[in-house]
């Protein structure tokens with residue numbers, strides 16, 4: 001099916017168009033520069049930016065794909081989780097668009113979309129899919145027998161998300177927002193073994209699939225403070241590389257372990273942090289050593305975009321999942337297990 005997907009859960013206005021597993025357009029307008037001076041995403045600013053960018057971004061995607069709106073088979077939109085006001089703009093736009101075109105509407109889960117997007121890169125996902133989801137708000141190991149209807153959390157972070165840790169450490173280092181890409185860049189010039197930062201929840205009595213990044217973040221902040229207090233220069237590249245190594249070491253170790261324990265021969269990594277160069281390299285090496293096929297989409301498909309929403313919408317349609325009703329509302333805390341928001345029974 002030819003599906004248009006709309007994503008507005010955070011600060012990216014994303015509109016993507018796919019035909020089945022084929023990516024036709026991926027238009028993204030980001031308001032990140034407007035948030036940078038506040039050191040984080042400001043919800044009201046994000047909502048207004050979505051409102052302004054929505055129609056032009058839809059038009060840009062249609063043009064890029066070379067399709068007419070009336071040829072679409074359906075419209076998908078992120079129903080949650082995310083910022084309530086930001087989600088609302090996308091849901092309202094998708095509803096209006098689908099209704100006017102007389103096409104079905106699918107309110108889908110942002111997190112399942114971060115996984116399903118890999119179908120645009122590597123074709124049909126294996127079933128079950130083992131996924132490491134690492135983003136600004138989430139870090140989890142998920143086993144999905146069916147990405148459109150059955151996603152099971154094996155473990156998740158008990159405090160900060162991986163992306164959140166990148167953002168917070170970047171702030172302590174005065175590197176700006178968002179922190180992931182800039183730490184990734186600095187780390188390339190640094191020594192990952194320069195400082196041994198703690199690996200959270202890797203003790204023999206710790207939960208095997210859960211993560212913790214709050215202690216690491218604090219350890220990094222303390223290390224930097226001690227340096228500054230002593231009047232010494234902070235070796236930014238070494239701190240970035242050592243911090244990053246601690247994060248990706250734990251992520252890849254636990255993900256490979258989850259594959260082995262569950263007899264799964266592949267690993268999918270999705271979400272904004274999956275764009276990280278070192279995570280991709282270490283995951284590739286450890287998966288190869290363990291005989292696991294690694295699936296990570298290109299970086300642009302890892303961070304928030306509309307194509308991932310279209311990909312999940314297309315899969316919903318292909319599998320005959322129930323469309324959403326015109327009463328669809330955004331759910332800022334939609335759980336990862338709710339892959340989409342179908343119309344209530346009998347409506």
Ligand code: ATP
Nearest residue numbers: 135136137138163178180181184272273275276304
């Ligand atoms: P969620 O998907 O949990 O709702 P989100 O949509 O805000 O959260 P994403 O857009 O998926 O998050 O990811 C953004 C996060 O990814 C930010 O924390 C950002 O710092 C991080 N990130 C982006 N690029 C990189 C990178 N190269 N290395 C590490 N982290 C990165």
Ligand code: MG
Nearest residue numbers: 010011012304
């Ligand atoms: Mg973002």
Ligand code: FE
Nearest residue numbers: 135271272304
């Ligand atoms: Fe996201």
